[in-house]
Amino acid sequence: MRVATSTLYHQGLASMNNQQSSLLHVQQQLGTGRRVLNPSDDPVAATRALGVSQAGAVNSQYTTSRKQANTSLGLEENTLQTVTTTIQNIQTLLVNAGNGTLSDNDRASLATTLQGQYDQLLGLGNADDGNGNYLFAGLQSSTAPFAKNAAGGAVYQGDMGHQLLQVDVSRQMEAGNNGAEVFMSVTGNAGYVLKGNAANTGTGTYSAISVTDPSNPLYGHSLTLTFQTDVGTGNMQYSIMDNTTGAAVGAPTDYADGAAINVAGVSFSVKGTPANGDIMTAQPAQQAGADVFANLKAVISALKAPINAGTNQAAANANLQNVIATGIRQFGNSLDNVLTVRSSVGSRMQELDALDTIGENRALSNSQTLSNLQDLDYAAAITEYYQRQTALQGAQQSFMQIQGMNLFKYL
Structure with missing residues (x-):
């Protein structure tokens, strides 16, 4: 069988190109540290790696959502802590207001102090996260949840919705509470x-x-x-x-x-x-008025009204004592409600910590799986590199010998 000289040249060149391509592929693997550079290198591993990478990206998004939820809940907890202190101060002032020896001026002074507590509560109800998003406005986070009406009372302008964040595969979490739940509600056992x-x-x-x-x-x-x-x-x-x-x-x-x-x-x-x-x-309690602002306003109005000496003084004193007693009971219920909300916030933050641990373990597992699928075995790759290098050198030397097989050299 006759073999053309051009065929020998083409085969030799093709052999060198193949060996050089294989050597270059191993060099790229060593340079990147990855075994699978193209899907064709290992289709099964490439497919599995794509799925694991997507799962890791989703898990990363859950982590971001948990951080956002934890930040929002932390801000709410700090605000509710101040609300708790303010309500306790109001309770103390109401107990003092029940002292029958107080004069009209004394009660007016207490009313002024309570008005300050009222304004503080209103400010806490309109607290934001520092970026213009109100904590207690529900889904209307860009609108101040509480505003004063013409009579000076507080009106809730938010809604009853909750901002839900997907914090894990099958868990959506409320990232806060609306103002109606905090300032206009009581517990079921009030x-x-x-x-x-x-x-x-x-x-x-x-x-x-x-x-x-x-x-x-x-x-x-x-x-x-x-x-x-x-x-x-x-x-x-x-x-x-x-x-x-x-x-x-x-x-x-x-x-x-x-x-x-x-x-x-x-x-x-x-x-x-x-x-x-x-x-x-x-x-x-749910029907008797759970609005802390309206309840406090009623007590302030009663304390501002002077009790003049006369035939109706005893009756006026009795009515005032009843108003104060009602206020003490209502603010006791309001305090219980705020503490219940704080307990709920704390439970959610604790759950987020647990989900963070699960997420970290899941991320570690994904990283390990990706490493097993994609990462390079350097010992094996270096061995293959030297093998490819030797094969390329052999192909080159073989080509040089074939190139020298020419009859014209003997003429």
Whole structure:
């Protein structure tokens, strides 16, 4: 079989090119530290590496979301800590306001101090993250959640939504709480709140109300206690109306100063001398007004009103004491609510810490898997490099010998 000289040249050149290409490929592997430079090097490994890289990118995004959620929750916790202190200061001032020896000027001074606490609470309700995003506005983060109306009261302008962040594969987390949850809500177990009536002319004052039987069928109903004089005996009596059903609860009962009144699973007492037609209400805390701003405003207004000496001074004092007692109960409920929200914030931050640990382990696992799929075995690569280098040198020397096989050299 005759082999053309051109064929020998082409085959020799092709052999050298192949060996040089293989040597260059190994050099690139050594330079990059990666075994798989092109999908064709190892299609299975390249496919798996792409999937692992995508999983790592998603895991990195979860990490970023957790950092953002942790920052937002940390800012909320710091703000709620100040809210807690402010409410405790208000409670102390309300207890001081109940001192019967205070003068009108003393009460006006307390009202001024409470107004300062009111403004501070309003400022805390409008706290932001430093970038113009309000913490308690719900989804309306660019709008201040609380604004004053014409009467000086606070109006909530945010919404009831929550900013949700995807912090893990199957976990979305609320990155904050809206203002209604913090400043206009009470816990589900807040119980009842007693209220008097500004039009009452007697000296009846009520005690704290306690829950005695939450399984009572009437528990949770709004009740009205009305005092009236029995036309037959002349004794003061009280009757109770269930405002939820519109039906009377039991028969009228003779009033006894300081005696316990047990109804609808709750118990309280009334002291003093109620007048005919005086009214008191017992409402579930959710219905009795959970707005801290409105509740504080009511107490401030009551303290600002002077109590003039006269026939109605005792009644005015009694009404003021009832307003203060209601305020103390309402702010106790508000404090419990804020503490509950803070507990929720703390639980979420603790969960984020746990998810961070899981995310770090997942990132480490992905990194290890990618290393196994892509990273170069340097010992094997260096051995192959020398092998390719030797093969290239052999191909070159072989080509040189073939090049020398020419009959014209013997002419």
